[in-house]
Amino acid sequence: MRNGNDQQLYLAASTKIEPLCSKWYAWSHLVSPVQRALNVTFRQLPLLRSFIASPAVHEVATSDSTLMGGSFVHLRKNDLPAVRALVQEMTARCASLIRFAEDLLNFDRQLQATATGANIDHLYESLPPALAGALEITYDLNNHPTLRVIEELLYDSDLSGIDTQALAFSRTRDEQRKFFLNTPRVDEAERFIVPTPFAAGSLSLLAGSRVRPTAFAELVESLGIEPASEARFREFFTPHAPVRNAPQYRGDDVRLRYFGHACVLLQTSTVSILIDPLFAWDEESGDKLVFNDLPDFIDYVFLTHNHHDHFSPEVLLQIRDRIGRILVPRNNANTIADPSMKLALKSLGFNNVDVMDPLDRVTFDDGYIVSLPFYGEHAALSINSKHGMYVNLKGRRMAFLADSNCLDRMLYRRVVERLGKVETLFIGMECQGAPLTWMYGPYLTNAISRKDDESRRSNGSDCDRAWALLEELGSTRAFVYAMGQEPWFRYHLDLIYTPDSKQIIESDKFVERCRSAAIPCERLNGCREMMF
Known part of the structure; x- marks a missing residue:
């Protein structure tokens, strides 16, 4: 084991592990490829560009607690370099998602405008490459054109986004966490980000350490933590077992x-x-x-x-x-x-x-x-x-x-x-x-x-x-x-x-x-x- 560190530790109860997709909090629609493509293209990037254009407007909004869930990025002007870098990163690494979303929107607009009940089989020939083989074009029973995305084919494609998945460790209290929908998790002093696919087996070891003592060196090796970052990673663990309030129940009632x-x-x-x-x-x-x-x-x-x-x-x-x-x-x-x-x-x-x-x-x-x-x-x-x-x-x-x-x-x-x-x-x-x-x-x-x-x-x-x-x-x-x-x-x-x-x-x-x-x-x- 690296550095001979076989200390048995628990993940501290106060440690938050936020799953991220391109540094955005991963809610369920960011896990699904098509919906992530649409959110990246028509929500996240426009929000970030709005912040870059007028950070003062967003900063004022953050001082109003009633606007927490609105279309305002809850960051400060000094976060501009990090936001600009994130826009560049997303534009490059999410290029396939952006192309898919734009092609899907444009094709559907054309379909809604032109398909009025006649045969539409010929439209498959005009599908852009990003959509070809991923859609079925149909009518409903009222002759309204519809698109069915064959979702199963896209999870292992270039839309999967596995290479943008990561875990963000922090000790930020729950009530101080930024709203999930409008604010990315940019690099901050209290946040430690580890690139990790969500389906990785290393998450099992990590999650298990919440309630079971686990060798720290095994966690370091499993998550690929660099030697220079081990001390920082260690801050999220404790040698003390968590306090648990009667998790098992063996009584006669419900x-x-x-x-x-x-x-x-x-x-x-x-x-x-x-x-x-x-x-x-x-x-x-x-x-x-x-x-x-x-x-x-x-x-x-x-x-x-x-x-x-x-x-x-x-x-x-x-x-x-x-x-x-x-x-x-x-x-x-x-x-x-x-x-x-x-x-x-x-x-x-x-x-x-x-x-x-x-x-x-x-x-x-x-x-x-x-x-x-x-x-x-x-x-x-x-x-x-x-x-x-x-x-x-x-x-x-x-x-x-x-x-x-x-x-x-x-x-x-x-x-x-x-x-x-x-x-x-x-x-x-x-x-x-x-x-x-x-x-x-x-x-x-x-x-x-x-x-x-x-x-x-x-x-x-x-x-x-x-x-x-x-x-x-x-x-x-x-x-x-x-x-x-x-x-x-x-x-x-x-x-x-x-x-x-x-x-x-x-x-x-x-x-x-x-x-x-x-x-x-x-x-x-x-x-x-x-x-x-």
């Missing part, structure tokens, strides 16, 4: 641990189910639950949908070897806005992914999980990668519906006809979400009017819709969750509500309506442990 936002862990003595994993990392006194409080093995991870706060590569990479099966919804391959979660996970090194259709069931000793249909929260786009979870654990029947919007209560009546009533409902109530373009703007072929953009928001249920959902499910207990108010998730969510915010007003009304009907209800914020 233990529910709420880690904040939409992350819930269900445990019996025989099975563990983790929903939408997203955690605080920094250990603190009190009732706060953190990453190290997870069990050593998790039988099932259930991802409700393909948004950044529910599908987190940062977290998933660090529990990759602790998961039995990952349960995800099937995507709609006919829209670029809906990339395959299974393919993205495979590129992260997972080979244990099960794709579920509505009402598919997974059975185990203490019960079963059922995939539920999911309305709303996607700005009326034709996106299939979304499902809720019905779970029966030791006879306790629960539904976790995250950001669902009860647009048609009859859906849930049909669900109850097949599955029976649900005792405990977990429902998200972000009833005024972001407009369409906030997340999906880079995927639009043609610009949408501001009026239409504002009208098509990623909304969850308001009070009336949440109440209708509860009535149809016949629930006798309810929790409002997935509101994103925990300060340690702000880099993911940028949600700061006041008592006058619509989300708070509507969820308060729902809680009071439930209580008036003698139904126990509360809005969760922070961490909790409950027994059922």
Whole structure:
């Protein structure tokens, strides 16, 4: 071993390991090649060029906490050299992505303008080289032309971006991390970046060192740390074992641990189910639950949908070897806005992914999980990668519906006809979400009017819709969750509500309506442990 250093160390609990693609925080759509190409070309590079042109405007915006999630780079004027260098690097190393995105946009614009119902087979001959062999050109049943990208063929192509993948180590507190969507992780004194493919086996060794003592020299060798950087790398480790708050459960009941936002862990003595994993990392006194409080093995991870706060590569990479099966919804391959979660996970090194259709069931000793249909929260786009979870654990029947919007209560009546009533409902109530373009703007072929953009928001249920959902499910207990108010998730969510915010007003009304009907209800914020 290098330098004879065989000291056994743990990764410090406060160490953050952010996966990066060209120094941008890797959320799920940056793992999928087509969506990354569109984000690089039509979001990231324009943002950086705007910062270079007017750094003072962006700097002023960073002083306004309400603009954290807006189209402003949260850096300072003295970061200009690093940003210019990043633009040059991305322009060179992402050339294939940029060419693909520009060709895709231009071809689709031409297609929408010229294909009116007649035969379109001849268009394959005019595909630019970047698109040839990667698209299917079709009509829908209303004679609207559509493109289907054959996603499976692009992960091992020059669009994969493996050569731009890296891990950024830091001890920055969660609440001080920059917002994921608008600010790259440029070189800073507290940040240590290691080029590493996300699927690399070295991540297993690294992640394991959070809870197991590991030879430091083995970590150094596995990650290819240069001798001159070993002392800096050593700062992220400790000889002390982490403090863990009863991660294993062997009781007779069902233990529910709420880690904040939409992350819930269900445990019996025989099975563990983790929903939408997203955690605080920094250990603190009190009732706060953190990453190290997870069990050593998790039988099932259930991802409700393909948004950044529910599908987190940062977290998933660090529990990759602790998961039995990952349960995800099937995507709609006919829209670029809906990339395959299974393919993205495979590129992260997972080979244990099960794709579920509505009402598919997974059975185990203490019960079963059922995939539920999911309305709303996607700005009326034709996106299939979304499902809720019905779970029966030791006879306790629960539904976790995250950001669902009860647009048609009859859906849930049909669900109850097949599955029976649900005792405990977990429902998200972000009833005024972001407009369409906030997340999906880079995927639009043609610009949408501001009026239409504002009208098509990623909304969850308001009070009336949440109440209708509860009535149809016949629930006798309810929790409002997935509101994103925990300060340690702000880099993911940028949600700061006041008592006058619509989300708070509507969820308060729902809680009071439930209580008036003698139904126990509360809005969760922070961490909790409950027994059922």
